């Protein structure tokens with residue numbers, strides 16, 4: 199086996215000037231390093247040792263998809279915004295005010311995340327769909343590395359008014375007792391596997407107690423498989439995580455790791471495969487989801503390959519998302535029609551086992567909207583849509599139509615096709 203030597207002690211990730219130095223060292227390009235310095239003033243960046251050493255193909259930079267996933271690059275900003283920051287680099291107060299100004303422009307809280315979904319009772323949770331509660335432990339409001347397209351970037355830049363996080367599991371337990379309709383708890387972040395296993399355990403153990411028998415499913419969202427597979431593959435923390443997983447499964451709960459998996463390369467390393475087989479050995483289910491992102495995974499062959507690899511490794515393809523309208527959306531987004539074409543062309547390449555990935559899906563304010571295809575009707579072309587999840591559950595599963603708009607990149611760009619479709623677009 200072609201083992202990668204990774205020590206047990208977590209190695210510090212690259213951030214700030216060390217990240218800029220890394221880019222310079224590995225690409226030999228002053229320009230790429232300078233551009234990264236400018237862009238990283240505005241958006242958060244962090245690259246794990248593992249990602250720097252084994253994921254990014256530096257020789258192909260900047261066109262390598264994993265470079266685009268992890269490294270700040272000029273094209274992420276509009277040209278005028280890039281120069282706006284670049285010209286202020288040596289003037290701290292000016293730079294700070296320009297950063298604040300531009301960040302507001304980048305739509306830090308898309309989908310009404312702050313005002314609409316947070317239970318009034320306590321922060322650090324999101325209860326949007328009847329049966330599922332999202333939990334954001336404070337200790338997991340970061341990731342092992344950051345995706346350049348991350349929609350949670352405001353949580354990483356230290357602006358407290360933009361963060362959603364809870365301090366301790368008590369609030370979660372109390373909320374669940376008051377809401378017996380919740381059967382699924384999804385622990386998310388950031389990345390919950392950034393926490394020590396003990397901390398994670400503090401959130402999970404109450405869910406296993408008889409008083410919370412209502413909880414049938416525990417999901418843990420993570421990108422550790424791509425960014426820090428040693429967290430799962432070996433060492434004391436990994437062993438404890440696997441023990442915890444086994445315990446959850448033995449209690450009769452469905453345990454699912456929701457793996458954020460953007461590119462097939464993330465699944466290739468021996469250590470990533472070892473992490474997968476160890477998780478599967480605990481009886482946990484593995485499911486994968488990721489947004490479709492221009493310059494990173496916007497080709498059908500990449501998705502077909504990704505889904506096939508996942509099936510081979512024991513991972514169920516779950517969702518293909520559309521990137522939210524935040525951050526560098528202008529650069530990473532694709533027209534909805536294009537995303538649908540990529541999905542379909544990937545879908546037809548694999549067997550039914552690869553076709554468990556639903557998509558492309560927009561996680562929008564009223565719900566999760568899937569794009570089902572294009573219809574040609576007597577009155578013209580239409581986009582066929584349906585809710586997979588909705589704030590109003592009675593809207594789920596009913597086909598409805600939007601006016602054909604080849605430029606549309608997000609839910610807000612769509613309008614009802616006819617009078618009958620209007621209720622599906624009404625703000626909720």
Ligand SMILES: *Cc1c(COP(=O)(O)O)cnc(C)c1O
Pocket residue numbers: 324326327330332561566586587
């Ligand atoms: C996607 C999502 C869920 C989970 O939905 P499933 O379809 O059960 O995977 C729950 N809450 C929010 C806010 C979501 O976006």
Ligand code: SF4
Pocket residue numbers: 340341343344345347348349350351387388389420421458
């Ligand atoms: S893993 Fe998720 S939360 Fe973390 S940086 Fe990537 S997109 Fe953001």
